[in-house]
Amino acid sequence: xxxxxxxxxxxxxxxxxxxxxxxxxxxxxxxxxxxxxxxxxxxxxxxxxxxxxxxxxxxxxxxxxxxxxxxxxxxxxxxxxxxxxxxxxxxxxxxxxxxxxxxxxxxxxxxxxxxxxxxxxxxxxxxxxxxxxxxxxxxxxxxxxxxxxxxxxxxxxxxxxxxxxxxxxxxxxxxxxxxxxxxxxxxxxxxxxxxxxxxxxxxxxxxxxxxxxxxxxxxxxxxxxxxxxxxxxxxxxxxxxxxxxxxxxxxxxxxxxxxxxxxxxxxxxxxxxxxxxxxxxxxxxxxxxxxxxxxxxxxxxxxxxxxxxxxxxxxxxxxxxxxxxxxxxxxxxxxxxxxxxxxxxxxxxxxxxxxxxxxxxxxxxxxxxxxxxxxxxxxxxxxxxxxxxxxxxxx
Numbered sequence: 007x008x009x010x011x012x013x014x015x016x017x018x019x020x021x022x023x024x025x026x027x028x029x030x031x032x033x034x035x036x037x038x039x040x041x042x043x044x045x046x047x048x049x050x051x052x053x054x055x056x057x058x059x060x061x062x063x064x065x066x067x068x069x070x071x072x073x074x075x076x077x078x079x080x081x082x083x084x085x086x087x088x089x090x091x092x093x094x095x096x097x098x099x100x101x102x103x104x105x106x107x108x109x110x111x112x113x114x115x116x117x118x119x120x121x122x123x124x125x126x127x128x129x130x131x132x133x134x135x136x137x138x139x140x141x142x143x144x145x146x147x148x149x150x151x152x153x154x155x156x157x158x159x160x161x162x163x164x165x166x167x168x169x170x171x172x173x174x175x176x177x178x179x180x181x182x183x184x185x186x187x188x189x190x191x192x193x194x195x196x197x198x199x200x201x202x203x204x205x206x207x208x209x210x211x212x213x214x215x216x217x218x219x220x221x222x223x224x225x226x227x228x229x230x231x232x233x234x235x236x237x238x239x240x241x242x243x244x245x246x247x248x249x250x251x252x253x254x255x256x257x258x259x260x261x262x263x264x265x266x267x268x269x270x271x272x273x274x275x276x277x278x279x280x281x282x283x284x285x286x287x288x289x290x291x292x293x294x295x296x297x298x299x300x301x302x303x304x305x306x307x308x309x310x311x312x313x314x315x316x317x318x319x320x321x322x323x324x325x326x327x328x329x330x331x332x333x334x335x336x337x338x339x340x341x342x343x344x345x346x347x348x349x350x351x352x353x354x355x356x357x358x359x360x361x362x363x364x365x366x367x368x369x370x371x372x373x374x375x376x377x378x379x380x381x382x383x384x385x386x387x388x389x390x391x392x393x394x395x396x397x398x399x400x401x
Contacts, residue, residue, distance in 0.1 A: 007114075008054075008113060008147075008148040009022060009111065009112060009114075010112075011111050014107060014108070014110055016039065017037060019042055019107070019110045019113070020037050020042060022110075022115050023045055023047040023049075023115055024047050025042065025045055025047060039105045039107060042105075043056035043100065043101055043106070043107075044056070044100045044102075044105075048098070048100070049113075049115050049116070050079070050080065050097075050098030051119050051149050051229075051231075052113050052114045052115065052117045052148065053073070053114065053117065053149055053150050053154065054069070054070075054073060054112040054113055054114075055079060055098075055110065056079075056100060056101050056109040056110070057072060057101060057109060058076065058079065058102065059072045059076065060104060061104065062104055064108065066111065076099075077155060077156070077157075078154055078155075079099050079100070080096045080097070080099075080150065081097055081099060082095070082096045082097065082226055082227050083227075084226050085225050086225065087220075088164060088173065088175055088206060089166060089168060089173060089206055090225075091206075091225035092207070092208050092225075092227060092233070092236045092237055093227075094227040094233065095227060096227065096229045112148055113148075114146070114147075114148035117145070117148060117149030117150070118145065118231070119145070119229055119230055119231040120143070120145045120151050120154075120155075120228075121230055122141060122142040122235065123141065123142075123231075123234070123238070124141055126238045126295055127139065127205065127238060127239070127240045128240070128241040128242075128293060128296075129195070129240065129241070129242055130192065130241075130243045130244060130245050130246040130293070130294065131192050131386070132244075132246050132247060132386040133246050133294065133298055133386075134192075134246060134294055134296075135192040136189065136190070136191050137189075137190050138186075138187040138188070138189050138190075139163075139165050139187055139188040139189075139205075140185065140186070140187030140188070141163075141228065144231075150229070152182055152183075152229070153183065158226065158228075159181060159182055160181055160182075160183070160211075161211055161226060162178050162181055162182065162209065162210050162211075163177060163185050163187070163188055163207065163209065163210075163228075164176070164178075164188070164207070164208050164210035164225070165177070165188040165190060165205060165207060166205060166220070167203055167205050167217075167240060168203060169198050169199075169203050172198075172219070173219065173220045174217050174218065174219065174220070175210065175214055175218070175219070175221065176188050176190060176214060176218075177210050177212075177214050178213075182209060192242075194216075195217070195242050198242070200244055201242060201243075202239050202242075203239070203240045203242060204237055204239060204240070205238055205239070205240045206236055208225050208228060208236065209226040209227070210223045210224075210225055211223045211224040211225075241293055245293075245385055245388045246292055246293050246294040247290060247291065247300065248290075248291040248390055248391065249289065249291070249385075249391035250289045250291070250391060251264060251286055251287070251381065251383075251391060251393035251394070252264060252288060252352075253286060254267065254276055254284070254285070254286045254287075255276070255285045256276070256278075256279045256284070257285060258332065258337060258356070260285070261285060261286070264286075264393060264394050264396055267397045267398075268394065268395065268396060268397070269395055269397055274397060275397040275398060276396055276397065276398055277401055278398060278400050278401050282358070282360055283329070283356065283357070283358055283360070284307075284357045284381075285354065285355065285357075286354070286355050286381065287334070287355070288352075288355065288391065289350050289351075289352050290343075290345055290350060290353050291345075291350045292345035292347060292349055293348065295347050296347050297345065297346050298345055298347075299342045299343075299344055300342060300344070300353070302328045302330075302340070302341050302342065303327070304385060304387075305327070305328045305355070305383065305384070305385055306328075306383070306384045307326050307328065307360060307382070307383055307384075308325045308326070308382045308383075309360045309379060309380075310382060325384060326360055328355055328356065329356045329357055329358035330356035331354075332353065332354040332355075332356075333351070333353065333354075334352040360381075375399070375400045376399045376400075377398050378396070379397075379398035380392065380395045380396065
C-alpha cells in the first residue's frame with residue numbers, strides 16, 4: 007500500500023523502505039534526509055519517489071509535473087544494435103542535493119516493473135504455426151507504467167531473433183502507447199534451419215512489420231525488472247512433436263526392444279502377422295511450451311521393407327492411420343493423450359494391416375520371405391520419426 011499524502015515522517019519512510027526495522031538493535035537514532043532520499047532500498051519502479059530536481063519545495067501538482075518531466079527518475083542507454091539494447095536496463099537517478107521528504111508522497115514500495123518477461127517461446131507447423139509475442143503488463147496505480155515513459159510511447163515493440171550471425175527483427179504494427187504484440191508466422195522462418203534460438207524484446211524507433219534484417223533505428227531496452235527477462239529461447243521446429251520408436255511386436259503384450267531385431271545383432275526376425283497387424287511403442291516428445299493433445303487421428307505410419315529382391319518399389323506400403331493408441335500402463339484404446347509442455351509420454355500403438363504383403367493391394371508377396379524393415383511416422387502430415395532398421399519376415 008502506498009504512503010499517504012500527508013503526515014509523512016522520516017521514520018515512517020525509513021520503516022517503509024526497510025532502512026529501519028522496528029524493535030531491532032542498531033537502528034539509527036537520527037535519520038538524515040540525504041541518506042533517506044538516496045537509500046538503495048528505494049524502489050525505482052515506484053511512480054513517486056525522490057527525484058533530482060533543482061526545486062527546494064514543490065506542491066503536489068508541481069511535483070507530479072516535475073516527475074513527468076524527469077521520466078520519473080528513470081533513464082536508459084540506447085543502441086543501434088537491438089541485441090545490445092536488449093542487455094541494457096533502466097536506471098534510477100537519485101538526487102544529489104535538494105532533498106525533499108515530500109517526494110515520498112504516494113510512494114509505493116512494492117511497485118512492479120512496467121513489463122514482465124514471458125520466458126521461452128515455441129513455434130512449429132503442427133500446432134503453433136502462428137504466435138503473438140507480447141510481454142505481460144506490470145506496473146499499477148502508483149507504479150511507473152509504459153504510458154509514463156514518452157520515449158517508449160512513440161516506439162514499437164520489437165521481436166529480435168538471433169540465428170547464427172543473422173539478426174532478424176519484426177515489430178508490432180502499433181506503438182507501445184497501444185501495443186497489440188508482434189505476430190510471428192512459422193512461414194517467416196521457413197528459410198532458416200530449425201533449432202533453439204535466442205530472442206530479445208526491445209523498443210524500436212522504426213516500425214518493421216516483416217521479419218527481416220534489423221533496420222537502422224534507435225533501440226531501447228524495455229523496462230523489465232532485470233535484463234534477463236528481455237530474452238529467452240525461441241524453439242523453432244517443423245513439428246512440436248518428436249517420436250522415438252523403442253519397441254516393436256505383434257501384440258501389446260509382445261513388445262520387445264527394436265534393437266533385438268537389429269540386422270547388426272544377427273538373424274532374429276520380427277514375424278509379420280498374417281493380417282499385417284503391427285504394434286510398437288514410442289516416446290512422444292512435446293517440444294512446445296504448452297501442453298498439447300496428441301491425437302490418434304492425425305498419426306500415420308509407413309512400413310518400409312528393404313527394396314532388395316524379391317521386393318519391388320510397389321511393395322512399399324502407403325501411410326496407414328493408427329488402429330489404436332494406448333497409454334504405457336493401460337489397455338484402453340484412446341483417441342487422444344495429453345503430452346505435458348516440454349515433456350514426453352510413452353505410448354503404445356497398433357496399426358492394422360501395416361505389413362499386408364499378401365492382401366493384394368500391397369502386392370502379392372510369398373510367405374517366409376526375410377528382409378530389413380523400418381517405419382516412418384507422420385503427425386499432421388509432418389514426418390516426426392524414422393525408426394531403426396530391423397529384421398522382418400513375412401508370415
